[in-house]
Amino acid sequence: EDKVVQSPLSLVVHEGDTVTLNCSYEVTNFRSLLWYKQEKKAPTFLFMLTSSGIEKKSGRLSSILDKKELFSILNITATQTGDSAVYLCAVDKYNNNDMRFGAGTRLTVKP
Amino acid sequence: NAGVTQTPKFQVLKTGQSMTLQCAQDMNHEYMSWYRQDPGMGLRLIHYSVGAGITDQGEVPNGYNVSRSTTEDFPLRLLSAAPSQTSVYFCASSYSQRPDEKLFFGSGTQLSVL
Numbered sequence: 001e002d003k004v005v006q007s008p009l010s011l012v013v014h015e016g017d018t019v020t021l022n023c024s025y026e027v028t029n030f031r032s033l034l035w036y037k038q039e040k041k042a043p044t045f046l047f048m049l050t051s052s053g054i055e056k057k058s059g060r061l062s063s064i065l066d067k068k069e070l071f072s073i074l075n076i077t078a079t080q081t082g083d084s085a086v087y088l089c090a091v092d093k094y095n096n097n098d099m100r101f102g103a104g105t106r107l108t109v110k111p
Numbered sequence: 112n113a114g115v116t117q118t119p120k121f122q123v124l125k126t127g128q129s130m131t132l133q134c135a136q137d138m139n140h141e142y143m144s145w146y147r148q149d150p151g152m153g154l155r156l157i158h159y160s161v162g163a164g165i166t167d168q169g170e171v172p173n174g175y176n177v178s179r180s181t182t183e184d185f186p187l188r189l190l191s192a193a194p195s196q197t198s199v200y201f202c203a204s205s206y207s208q209r210p211d212e213k214l215f216f217g218s219g220t221q222l223s224v225l
Binding site (some may be wrong): 103 | 169217
């Protein structure tokens, strides 16, 4: 059975801290791994990763995929209160229209 | 630019009642889908459509029906609501199913079934 597991489930940090969110997966026919940020409403796209070892970066956020060890990390440096959200990891599969989501990591950044 | 529009935002039903969650997108996207989000379980795919007239089941289709008569609209029907269907529902769309096509999500519908 396909699994996408995120850790930790929740995290509380202070502004300026650096955080690392984890996503491990066990799926057949892996195609890509995606990260989304979900604030109060709809998830918004952050990154899509298809190749191992190639870091994707956007401002203070970065992510990398390890297809051998079957995990990805999302790093956020110099966190701000606006980074508070649920971060979702999802795995897309070949020949399958079902994108599997993890349960998410709830990040709270305190001033 | 409206994007993906879901209605209603909130709904309370009694067990056995029926209702339709509406989803519309104005981006000419071929692919549309419905997810439900439950605490601790992430988003799970209910049904999806790859174009007008074409629908298929996702991971948790039981208790739900869909149709796609136009490119823009993809309603989700609950024929006989059950408390287990209490959840937050998201509609999503993308231009195609290619992995580099981003999913755009609606703002969600909070459904409670009593």
